[in-house]
Amino acid sequence: MLRDNIRLALHNILHRRVRSWLTILGIIVGVAAVVALISIGDGMRNSVQAQFEDIGYSTIMLVPSGPEDQAKEAKAGAMGRMFGGNQEPTEINLDILGRLPQIASYGAMRVETAMITSEHMGGQGFLRVIGLTDGMTDAFNAYFSGFPIVQGHEFTPEDADVLILGNQVASDLGVNVGDPVQIENTAFTVIGILAARDTKAGAMTFRGLDTGLFVPMRDLEAVFGGENKISQALIEISDGTDVIVASNAIKALYTDLGTPVSTMSAEEMSQRIMGVLGGIQRALTAIAAIALLVGGIGVMNTMYTSVLERTRDIGIMKAVGAKDRDVMALFLIESGLLGIVGGGLGILAGVGISSVAGGMLAGSLVVPGVADTTTSFAASYSPLLIIGTLVFSALLGALAGALPARRAAKLRPVEALRYE
Numbered sequence: 080m081l082r083d084n085i086r087l088a089l090h091n092i093l094h095r096r097v098r099s100w101l102t103i104l105g106i107i108v109g110v111a112a113v114v115a116l117i118s119i120g121d122g123m124r125n126s127v128q129a130q131f132e133d134i135g136y137s138t139i140m141l142v143p144s145g146p147e148d149q150a151k152e153a154k155a156g157a158m159g160r161m162f163g164g165n166q167e168p169t170e171i172n173l174d175i176l177g178r179l180p181q182i183a184s185y186g187a188m189r190v191e192t193a194m195i196t197s198e199h200m201g202g203q204g205f206l207r208v209i210g211l212t213d214g215m216t217d218a219f220n221a222y223f224s225g226f227p228i229v230q231g232h233e234f235t236p237e238d239a240d241v242l243i244l245g246n247q248v249a250s251d252l253g254v255n256v257g258d259p260v261q262i263e264n265t266a267f268t269v270i271g272i273l274a275a276r277d278t279k280a281g282a283m284t285f286r287g288l289d290t291g292l293f294v295p296m297r298d299l300e301a302v303f304g305g306e307n308k309i310s311q312a313l314i315e316i317s318d319g320t321d322v323i324v325a326s327n328a329i330k331a332l333y334t335d336l337g338t339p340v341s342t343m344s345a346e347e348m349s350q351r352i353m354g355v356l357g358g359i360q361r362a363l364t365a366i367a368a369i370a371l372l373v374g375g376i377g378v379m380n381t382m383y384t385s386v387l388e389r390t391r392d393i394g395i396m397k398a399v400g401a402k403d404r405d406v407m408a409l410f411l412i413e414s415g416l417l418g419i420v421g422g423g424l425g426i427l428a429g430v431g432i433s434s435v436a437g438g439m440l441a442g443s444l445v446v447p448g449v450a451d452t453t454t455s456f457a458a459s460y461s462p463l464l465i466i467g468t469l470v471f472s473a474l475l476g477a478l479a480g481a482l483p484a485r486r487a488a489k490l491r492p493v494e495a496l497r498y499e
Contacts, residue, residue, distance in 0.1 A: 085412055085416075089416065092413060092416060092417065095385075098381060098384070099381070099417065101377075102374075102377050102378055102380075102381040102417055102421075103417055103420050103421040103424065104421075105373060105374035105376075105377035105378070105421070106371070106374040106375075106377070106378065106417065106418060106420075106421025106422060106425060106472060106475075106476070107374075107421050107424045107425040107428055108370055108374060108425070109367065109368075109370040109371025109372070109373065109374040109375075109425065110371060110374075110421060110422050110424075110425025110426060110428075110429060110468055110472055111425045111426075111428035111429040111432060112366075112367035112370045112371070112429070113364060113367040113368060113370075113371055113425075113429065113468060114425065114426050114428075114429025114430065114433065114460075114464065114465075114468055115367075115428075115429040115430075115432040115433040115436065115458075116360070116363045116364055116367050117360070117364055117464055118429065118430070118433040118458040118459055118460050118464065119433050119436055119458050120356065120359070120360030120363065120364070121360075121458070121459035121461065121464075122433075122457055122458040122459040123356055123360075124353060124356055124357070124360075124459075125459050126457075127349070127352055127353065127356065128349070128353070131345050131346075131348070131349040136322060136344070136345050136346040136349070137183075137315055137316045137318075137320075137322060138219065138221075138222070138313060138314070138315060138316075138344065138345055139313070139314040139315075139316060139322065139325060139326055139329065139342050139343070139344045140311060140312070140313055140314075140342065140343050140344070141171075141311060141312040141313075141314060141329065141340050141341070141342050142310070142311045142312075142340065142341050142342075143167075143169035143171050143309070143338065143339075143340055143341075144339050144340055144341045167310070168189050168190070168191065168305070168308040168309060168310050169308060169309065169310075169338075170305065170306075170307050170308050170338075171187075171307060171308075171309050171312070171333075171338060171340070172307055172336075172338075173185055173187055173307070173309070173312055175332065175333075175336070176314065176329070176332075178332065179325070179328055179329065179332065180317070181316050181317055181320045181324065181325040181328055182314060182315070182316060182317065182325070182329075183315045183316060183317045183318075184218050184314075184315045185312055185313065185314045185315065186211070186212045186213075186214065186215035186218050186219060186312065186313055187211075187212050187215070187296070187309040187310075187311065187312040187313070188209055188210060188211050188212070188215065188296075188309065188310055188311060188312075189209070189210040189296060189299055189300075189308055189309050189310050190207055190208070190209050190210075190310040191207070191208050191210070191299065191303050192205055192206070192207060192208070193205065193206065193207075193208045193262050193263050193302070193303075194261075194262075194263055194264075195208075195252070195260065195261065195262055195292070196260075196261040197252040197253060197254050197258070197259070197260045197261065198253075198254075198258070198259070199252065199253030199254065199258075200251070200252050200253055204251075206248065206290070206292055207290070207291065207292065208242075208262060208292045208293075208294060208299065209291055209292065209293050209294070209299075210293075210294055210295065210296040210298070210299030210300070211234070211293055211294070211295065211296055212296045213234070213236060213295070213296075215313075216233060216234075217233075218313075218315065219313045219315070222285060222313060223285050223288065224276065224285065224288060226273065226288075227273055227274040227276065228243065228271045228272065228273055228274070229246075229272060229273065229274045230255070230256045230271060230272040231243070231256040231269070231270045231271030231272060232270060232271055233271060234270075234293075234295055238270065238295060239295075239298065240265070240266060240267050240268060240298055241267060241268050241269075241270045241294065241295070241298070242260060242262070242267045242268070242269060242270070242292055242293060242294045243269075243270060243271035243272070243273065243292075243293040243294075244260075244269055244271070244272050244273065244291070244292055244293075245272075245273050245287070245288050245289040245290050245291040245292070246272060246273050246274060246275040246276070246288075246289050247275070247289035247290050248289070248290050248291065248292060249269070249272045254269050255269065255272070256269050256270060256271065256272060257269060257270075260292075262292075262294070262302060263302050263303075265301075265302050267294065267298070273288055273289070273291075275289060276288050276289060314329065314342075322344045322346045322347070323344075323346075323347070326342040326343075326344055326347070329342055330342055371475065374421065374475075375418075375475045375476070375478070375479040376479070378414050378417050378418065378475070378476050378479035378480060379414075379479040379480065379482065379483065381414075381417070382410060382413070382414050382479065382480040382483035382484070383482075383483045383486075385410070385413070385483070386410065386483045386484075386486055386487045403488040403489065404488070406484070406487050406488045407484045407485060407487065407488035408484075409484075409487075410480050410483055410484035410487050410488075411477050411480055411481065411484045413480065414476045414477055414479055414480025414481075414483075414484070415473050415474075415476045415477040415480070416476070417476045417480075418472045418473045418474070418475050418476020418477065418479070419469070419472060419473045419476065421472060421476070422468060422469045422471070422472025422473060422476075423469060423472075425468075425472065426465060426468055426469060429468075430458075430460060433458035433460075434458060436458070
């Protein structure tokens with residue numbers, strides 16, 4: 080009997096092709112929207128997660144904060160302020176971090192705006208100069224996106240009055256390895272040039288390697304004065320240490336010394352961003368579900384119309400011995416087939432849409448402060464999403480046809496045969 084019902088259901092769908100395809104189209108639109116939005120959302124979350132994993136969840140960024148900063152932090156949190164731009168250099172004693180057993184290593188940088196001149200540069204310019212403590216780029220390689228030197232070498236403890244240039248600024252200054260550059264009328268020698276790289280960052284990776292001028296911290300202090308002044312510090316916590324506990328210990332230590340600081344870890348930032356992405360994904364999925372619900376209503380409308388058109392056929396079926404459950408099964412199978420066909424085509428459409436959209440979004444899905452524009456992005460299609468959507472489409476079709484099927488099953492044979 081089941082085989083006969085499936086055959087009759089297919090015959091009825093194919094017999095009314097235009098109406099059936101219009102009904103299926105409603106399911107396709109809803110399913111495609113759900114699949115596309117969920118797969119793109121999952122892809123975004125996976126991409127963001129991968130970027131944070133590249134940085135490492137054991138890294139903490141520290142910036143000095145004054146009384147006004149503390150008031151702002153109470154309102155907006157440290158994260159927003161860290162994304163705001165360069166921190167004014169402030170005197171901070173980093174050596175006291177050695178008191179904390181949670182700390183494995185640390186380093187700092189200081190950012191100053193300086194007058195720069197070179198032999199091949201017409202006139203002078205004011206550029207950012209970044210002072211780095213010894214071993215900073217090695218200890219926090221991911222933060223500096225690998226610090227890829229293509230000419231020359233990195234800093235050594237014996238170097239003095241030397242600098243490493245970003246690729247773009249080296250081109251602007253017209254210098255190569257070994258050439259002199261004047262920083263505030265002090266002569267520096269170029270010992271390295273970085274590979275061309277467009278990095279966009281904010282809190283957890285360095286902003287703009289291409290335009291950076293890097294010097295040892297001791298040389299920057301010699302030019303601008305003020306020992307132990309930093310713009311920000313990076314701290315690596317020990318294995319097995321809870322990053323939140325370590326952050327709180329660092330803030331408590333400096334607060335007791337009267338020099339309050341703000342901290343932000345990759346783990347904290349990841350949790351906040353993933354929470355926002357999750358909320359956006361849920362909202363968009365709910366909107367897409369409305370489109371799917373409309374498709375279900377379309378199936379119900381089609382099945383009601385089908386019941387009216389086939390009232391005499393139902394009467395004949397019952398007159399020759401068909402039971403209520405047989406009639407109901409016929410209409411449930413028909414509506415379920417509409418849902419399955421619409422769901423299958425909708426999944427294919429959703430995969431196509433999300434693939435195209437993923438390519439368009441890839442360049443804009445770099446998390447500020449986490450990675451550079453080379454990070455790849457692809458929509459994520461989990462087996463649960465594909466199988467679950469297909470099963471849900473079939474159930475939606477069957478449920479949408481339940482009331483019309485019940486009505487058809489309850490028709491009395493005599494009344495059905497009289498219907499014209």
